[in-house]
Amino acid sequence: MLFEEARDRINQAIATLAPLVQEHSREALSDLERKLKENKFNLVVLGEFKRGKTTFINALLGEKLLPSAVLPLTSIVTLLEYGPQVEAEVHFLDGKVEKITPQEIKAYVTEKENPKNEKGVKFVRVLHPASILKKGIILVDTPGVGSLYENNTDVTYGFLPRVDAGVFLLTVDPPLSKEEIAFLKDVYPHVERIFFVLNKVDYVDADDLNEVMEFALGNLKEALGSNHIPIYPLSAKNALEGRIQGDEDRVKKSGIIQLERALEDFLLKEKGSIVLRSSANKVLALLSTLLFQVDLEIKAATTPLDELEKKINRFQEIKEEIAQERRDSEFLFKGEIDSLIKIVSNDMERFGTQKVPRIYQKLMEVFQANKHKGALELSKLMDKAMKELLVKEFDDMVIQENEKVNAEYSRIARRFADKVNGIIDQLMTLAAELFEIPLERFQVEESITEESALWYELEDRPKLLDLEGAGKFISYSILPSAVVHKMIKTELQKKLPEKVDMNCGRVRSDFVDRITKSAMELRWGMEQKMNQTVAFVEKAVQKAKGLREKSQEEVDAALKALKEKKALLEGIKRDLKGILEQRKGKAA
Ligand SMILES: Nc1nc2c(ncn2[C@@H]2O[C@H](COP(=O)(O)OP(=O)(O)OP(=O)(O)O)[C@@H](O)[C@H]2O)c(=O)[nH]1
Numbered sequence: 001m002l003f004e005e006a007r008d009r010i011n012q013a014i015a016t017l018a019p020l021v022q023e024h025s026r027e028a029l030s031d032l033e034r035k036l037k038e039n040k041f042n043l044v045v046l047g048e049f050k051r052g053k054t055t056f057i058n059a060l061l062g063e064k065l066l067p068s069a070v071l072p073l074t075s076i077v078t079l080l081e082y083g084p085q086v087e088a089e090v091h092f093l094d095g096k097v098e099k100i101t102p103q104e105i106k107a108y109v110t111e112k113e114n115p116k117n118e119k120g121v122k123f124v125r126v127l128h129p130a131s132i133l134k135k136g137i138i139l140v141d142t143p144g145v146g147s148l149y150e151n152n153t154d155v156t157y158g159f160l161p162r163v164d165a166g167v168f169l170l171t172v173d174p175p176l177s178k179e180e181i182a183f184l185k186d187v188y189p190h191v192e193r194i195f196f197v198l199n200k201v202d203y204v205d206a207d208d209l210n211e212v213m214e215f216a217l218g219n220l221k222e223a224l225g226s227n228h229i230p231i232y233p234l235s236a237k238n239a240l241e242g243r244i245q246g247d248e249d250r251v252k253k254s255g256i257i258q259l260e261r262a263l264e265d266f267l268l269k270e271k272g273s274i275v276l277r278s279s280a281n282k283v284l285a286l287l288s289t290l291l292f293q294v295d296l297e298i299k300a301a302t303t304p305l306d307e308l309e310k311k312i313n314r315f316q317e318i319k320e321e322i323a324q325e326r327r328d329s330e331f332l333f334k335g336e337i338d339s340l341i342k343i344v345s346n347d348m349e350r351f352g353t354q355k356v357p358r359i360y361q362k363l364m365e366v367f368q369a370n371k372h373k374g375a376l377e378l379s380k381l382m383d384k385a386m387k388e389l390l391v392k393e394f395d396d397m398v399i400q401e402n403e404k405v406n407a408e409y410s411r412i413a414r415r416f417a418d419k420v421n422g423i424i425d426q427l428m429t430l431a432a433e434l435f436e437i438p439l440e441r442f443q444v445e446e447s448i449t450e451e452s453a454l455w456y457e458l459e460d461r462p463k464l465l466d467l468e469g470a471g472k473f474i475s476y477s478i479l480p481s482a483v484v485h486k487m488i489k490t491e492l493q494k495k496l497p498e499k500v501d502m503n504c505g506r507v508r509s510d511f512v513d514r515i516t517k518s519a520m521e522l523r524w525g526m527e528q529k530m531n532q533t534v535a536f537v538e539k540a541v542q543k544a545k546g547l548r549e550k551s552q553e554e555v556d557a558a559l560k561a562l563k564e565k566k567a568l569l570e571g572i573k574r575d576l577k578g579i580l581e582q583r584k585g586k587a588a
């Protein structure tokens with residue numbers, strides 16, 4: 001079948017389905033339609049935070065167009081499409097679109113300048129003349145997942161249904177983490193083709209690189225159960241800088257040429273096919289939901305009323321049992337969250353008791369080195385030293401503690417989410433069995449944002465210190481130095497534990513707030529998901545039951561309409577499956 005013919009048939013399917021689906025699915029359908037028409041697809045750059053996604057995209061463009069940095073940065077999806085000159089526009093959540101200059105991109109897509117997306121940006125679209133874009137791909141920069149910024153993880157997960165092909169960035173350090181494997185597994189069902197890139201190879205020499213490649217490869221093979229997984233080594237930094245400086249040799253050594261070649265090769269041979277398959281698959285996923293609903297309605301409308309009542313009652317019972325199971329896992333989840341909070345409290349306490357003597361000792365070293373100085377100068381100096389030492393110690397501790405809490409929280413959250421997802425699956429299977437309906441890879445229309453990392457922000461963490469007291473030392477300046485020294489020491493001995501204690505308290509309550517908030521949101525999200533599933537089944541059954549109270553003619557007419565709808569949906573399904581059969585295709 002030719003591309004055009006297949007495309008027309010998918011378009012027909014979309015046109016038929018559009019009036020039958022809900023608003024947000026309709027949006028997704030019209031998106032598919034546009035991509036089919038333009039024969040373009042989304043090549044999405046994915047990975048954990050700070051793997052160099054944005055740098056890689058800039059290297060492909062040959063200029064520092066998008067902002068990159070050392071701290072978790074990209075917070076908004078940016079789509080890059082071909083255009084004769086560079087242009088940029090912001091698409092807001094409320095539907096507004098605003099033209100901006102390329103220099104202004106930063107103000108919208110970074111965590112720093114648009115914290116928690118307070119500007120309400122949906123995505124940024126950039127036109128650029130780069131040749132790779134001209135060949136018909138839409139290059140997409142996504143926020144890194146797994147960082148302290150939960151929102152960034154959410155944004156990327158929300159985009160997964162629109163990924164056609166992916167570039168998954170790993171780095172040499174660490175070569176492949178547990179979190180990355182977990183993320184990859186979430187990505188995998190959404191993509192038709194995935195390219196693995198091992199970035200930052202400039203950090204290692206050739207021997208180490210081989211070792212790292214072997215390691216990553218072995219783990220990827222195991223995780224994905226595939227034997228053929230090419231990995232492209234890359235230094236996005238060298239590629240970008242080489243291109244900016246016109247240093248051909250540096251560009252060549254960076255590995256970007258091989259990767260571009262692979263991407264272009266793939267574009268040339270498979271783009272059309274990918275566009276078709278990816279669209280067909282997305283429409284099929286929607287179809288399975290619609291078919292289940294129709295089946296359920298038909299079944300309910302043809303089951304004798306008393307039997308139907310029995311089935312409804314049985315479903316209610318199952319629902320109750322499952323609700324109990326859900327309460328159990330919620331209870332478990334809550335318990336685990338409480339222990340996590342306890343861990344944080346203990347850590348803070350330990351930090352306090354360990355650090356006070358150590359900081360005091362360091363302060364005394366500063367004191368000894370400076371005690372010849374005048375009272376005023378010395379007291380100011382000590383005050384400054386205390387502030388600096390505290391800030392440093394707290395900074396280090398907060399970063400470490402945060403990593404620990406994050407890892408632990410995601411473990412707990414993932415387990416809970418898996419559990420609830422399992423329960424939902426069970427519910428759907430039972431409904432299917434009860435009403436004797438074929439259940440085919442049913443997907444609840446929902447993104448997977450629940451499994452995101454703990455919401456925590458380093459930037460607006462509580463002020464560590466308030467040191468207004470500094471001026472107090474001044475009045476000591478008229479006293480003899482021995483007295484002053486003693487007073488300063490006494491003051492330090494008194495103030496230091498106070499400050500440490502107060503700030504431990506602040507950090508603790510900050511952590512507790514964030515853990516509690518994240519946990520609450522997760523529970524709420526999972527509950528919504530459960531309720532939606534139950535409502536979905538109940539709505540179909542109730543609709544059919546309502547029908548049974550009408551005249552036989554009306555029932556017959558409704559049944560006829562339902563059966564026609566079913567035949568229509570099945571026809572579309574067969575057609576799409578046929579298209580897929582002809583174009584089989586995962587790791588590139
Ligand atoms: N040494 C080295 N550093 C790199 C390379 N690629 C990126 N970096 C650096 O890594 C840091 C992160 O790069 P970004 O491109 O912002 O990473 P990102 O994946 O877009 O980060 P998020 O948007 O926060 O997820 C920056 O300091 C880059 O300069 C590379 O190949 N080698």
Ligand SMILES: [Mg+2]
Nearest residue numbers: 053054073074
């Ligand atoms: Mg980025």
